[in-house]
Structure formats: C-alpha cells, structure tokens
Amino acid sequence: MNKRICLLTDSLGSGGAEKMVSNLSISLSKKGYVVTVVSMLDIIVYPYKGTLYNFGKVKNNNKLKSFLKFKAFFKTQQFDVILDHRIRLNFIKEFIFSKVIFKNENIIYCVHHFNLGLYFPLVNVPWISRSTLVKNREIVAVSKEIQNKIKQQLHLESHVIYNYVLLDNIEANNDLEIPNSYNYIIGVGRLTSVKQFDVLIKSYKNSELINHDIKLLISGEGIEKTNLNKLIIDLNLNDFVKLIGFKSNVLAYIKKAMALVLASKSEGFPMVLIEALTLKTPVVSFNCKSGPAEIIKNEENGLLVDNQNSDMLTESLNKLLLNDTFYNKIKSNLSLSSNPFSEENNIQKWINLLHKFN
Structure with missing residues (x-):
C-alpha cells in the first residue's frame, strides 16, 4: 500500500x-x-x-x-x-x-x-x-x-x-504585458521590508542602466507597495521602474529578462534564483543569509554581491548588463551547465x- x-x-x-x-x-x-x-x-x-x-x-x-x-x-x-x-x-x-x-x-x-x-x-x-x-x-x-x-x-x-524547479510548471504563456522590444531586469517576491525592493530601486537609480534604456520590473504584492510607489515617484523613475503585481506566468517574465536581481535582507533558499538559472537568466544577488552562496558561482552563472553592500550592487548591475563580452560569457555558461536544482x-x-x- x-x-x-x-x-x-x-x-x-x-x-x-x-x-x-x-x-x-x-x-x-x-x-x-x-x-x-x-x-x-x-x-x-x-x-x-x-x-x-x-x-x-x-x-x-x-x-x-x-x-x-x-x-x-x-x-x-x-x-x-x-x-x-x-x-x-x-x-x-x-x-x-x-x-x-x-x-x-x-x-x-x-x-x-x-x-x-x-x-x-x-x-x-x-x-x-x-x-x-x-x-x-x-x-x-x-x-x-x-x-x-x-x-x-x-x-x-x-x-x-x-x-x-519543475520544468512542467514553466508556463507556455509568453503573452507578456510589455512591448517585445522592452529590455529589463526583474525582481520577484512579496513586497515586504525583508525583500528590500527599496534598496534595489535605489541601486538601479544609481546605475547606468537608465542611460541604456534598461528598465526594472518588480513582480509581487505586499504591504510595501504604497511605499515603493512613492519612492519611484520621488526618484523620478516612473518611466523606468514598474510594479507589475503578482503574475501567474512570472516565469515567462523571468525568462525574457536580461537578469534577475535579489536584494533581500535574509532568505532561506531563494526559489527565484534557481528558477532564473533554470531558465538560463543570469542572476545578481546579495550574499545574504542564506542560500545565494550555495546557488551562485560568482562570475560563472551570475554575480554574488557582498551582503548589504548597495554600492557594490550598483557596480554589479553595470558590470553584468553593460559589458557585452562578460554578459555573453555568463549566458554561455548557463547554456552549458547542468542544473543541480x-x-x-x-x-x-x-x-x-x-x-x-x-
């Protein structure tokens, strides 16, 4: 039985x-x-x-x-x-x-x-x-x-x-609510203080990504939504940062993204990182407790940033997204590597x- x-x-x-x-x-x-x-x-x-x-x-x-x-x-x-x-x-x-x-x-x-x-x-x-x-x-x-x-x-x-990750759960629905020409990085998770999307937004603001028309999408719902909307307005980022809400087909958004970024204060073993890597999307993450250091091989499948170092997070965004040779190397590594998750x-x-x- x-x-x-x-x-x-x-x-x-x-x-x-x-x-x-x-x-x-x-x-x-x-x-x-x-x-x-x-x-x-x-x-x-x-x-x-x-x-x-x-x-x-x-x-x-x-x-x-x-x-x-x-x-x-x-x-x-x-x-x-x-x-x-x-x-x-x-x-x-x-x-x-x-x-x-x-x-x-x-x-x-x-x-x-x-x-x-x-x-x-x-x-x-x-x-x-x-x-x-x-x-x-x-x-x-x-x-x-x-x-x-x-x-x-x-x-x-x-x-x-x-x-x-279950590959069967990666939805075939690629009908994203954004233009096909849209270049973006993405953050995914509950809109709570521990996820620190405010830190991500500020690091993005300080990067050179805006000058290269690379947007930031944030998918999720939560109690920090009002504060994050206010921050976006205060930093004059309305045209560049979008809170797109919870998406049942978020994996399709991750797959199309140039990179997934995690700026959490703490984690367990972040599903979004392993989902991104399974979809061959490079990742950038704080080396927070715990999980990222066991998932990311620095400069092989993404970038592991000193924990809570927002300046280094900004530098890492520039390094990954604005250096075509380096970015293509990471993408190539993802295509060739096996998936331990x-x-x-x-x-x-x-x-x-x-x-x-x-």
Whole structure:
C-alpha cells in the first residue's frame, strides 16, 4: 500500500515555501504516493496534485470549534508522514498541536528561512522551543547555512534538501504585458521590508542602466507597495521602474529578462534564483543569509554581491548588463551547465527520508 502523505502549508500562493509544497505534491503524486495538501489559509494559487483540504474555508471565528475540526481531520486521515511547511510562531499553539493533534504522528519539519524564530517558537530558549516538536520527527533545512544554525542554536540534527524547479510548471504563456522590444531586469517576491525592493530601486537609480534604456520590473504584492510607489515617484523613475503585481506566468517574465536581481535582507533558499538559472537568466544577488552562496558561482552563472553592500550592487548591475563580452560569457555558461536544482536531483532525498519512518 502506498504511503499516505500530508503536505501541511500556510497557503498555496505567493511564496517560495508554498511553491515547494506545490512542487512536492506533483512530484510525490507522480511517484505513486497518496498526497493530501492541507492549507491553513484560503489562498490557492499554485497548482497541486492530490486532494486539497482547504482549512481556510472550513475554520471560523470560534477557535475551539476550528481546533476540534482540525483535530478530527487528522485523526480520521491517519497519514503515514506529515511534511509541515508552516510558519510556526505561536508557542502555545504549537505546543498544543504537538501534544494533542500530532502527538503520535510522524512529522518532517521543514525550515525555509534563516530566521529560525519563524519555525521554532521561543528559539532563544532551546529546550522550551524543542518542546513544540513531536517525538517521531525529522527536520529538513533548505540550505547548509540553515542546517548549521539549527545545530548551533537548537542542538538539533537536520537534513539538507534543496528547493527544486519543475520544468512542467514553466508556463507556455509568453503573452507578456510589455512591448517585445522592452529590455529589463526583474525582481520577484512579496513586497515586504525583508525583500528590500527599496534598496534595489535605489541601486538601479544609481546605475547606468537608465542611460541604456534598461528598465526594472518588480513582480509581487505586499504591504510595501504604497511605499515603493512613492519612492519611484520621488526618484523620478516612473518611466523606468514598474510594479507589475503578482503574475501567474512570472516565469515567462523571468525568462525574457536580461537578469534577475535579489536584494533581500535574509532568505532561506531563494526559489527565484534557481528558477532564473533554470531558465538560463543570469542572476545578481546579495550574499545574504542564506542560500545565494550555495546557488551562485560568482562570475560563472551570475554575480554574488557582498551582503548589504548597495554600492557594490550598483557596480554589479553595470558590470553584468553593460559589458557585452562578460554578459555573453555568463549566458554561455548557463547554456552549458547542468542544473543541480532539478526534480530528479532532489526528490529521491525526500523519498529516502519518508521511508525512515516505519
């Protein structure tokens, strides 16, 4: 009998962790696993395979009734393994979950960000933080830097499994809402302070790209949208910087871009970088914690910029985009190199981990 797998997620939309849940549902279903995706929020954007339990639609304002529904669902399903990709901030909630709902479950806790507090509540008190974890568990970190931090800060062992790209998910829709002659670089992600699109806009403003009519597109939605629009106006960049919103076919925009740029304060293992490289689009990124240093080979597939050095980010934009010889070398390297962030290179690691549970 094939294993029954639950992919537990905050949602199925607008983030790298959620995109990995989407990818895993498709990959594990193809391998014959019986997959159920449980979404805590009623946000379903990314494609998935298997059964969807949209808890965001089921729950209500009565927390006790919602809790009992959630508990009853897991009791009746009897999953073999639960892959928990959620943000886990609330200690009391996670403690109750681990002692009541998930007490006898096999769980793989998935850590998608270098900020461990997002996944281990009260992380600065390790023994208390560890009390939110079930006994029958494994932990997956999406980068080696995260794995090391989990070991150092929480004294817990973990496995590293990189995010991967599904080529089947790269939409054939190339009908972009921009002119065919448009030359641009692109930033992609939630419009939040940690993504630092304001830093990207300022670095772009200080570069020579405007003089060469190379635009900047930013795809995403979020709470910083109003501030970013104001910054664009204040810097007189209305004709050069465009906030294009969330795009379901954003991969088509990345594929056509001259480069993808990441200026985040921190990350986990940025999906947008590996998507760009898979699409043979050069990348420029701060060497933030964590992920970029494990993805980018400096001056081979892109440029790795000293962490939070905005002046160097500006210089790197000029170096990559305005030096045809250097740019063509990077593009050629991308065409010739193999892709370590493919499904086949990573799905077997997940399967091996699933079968550690009897």
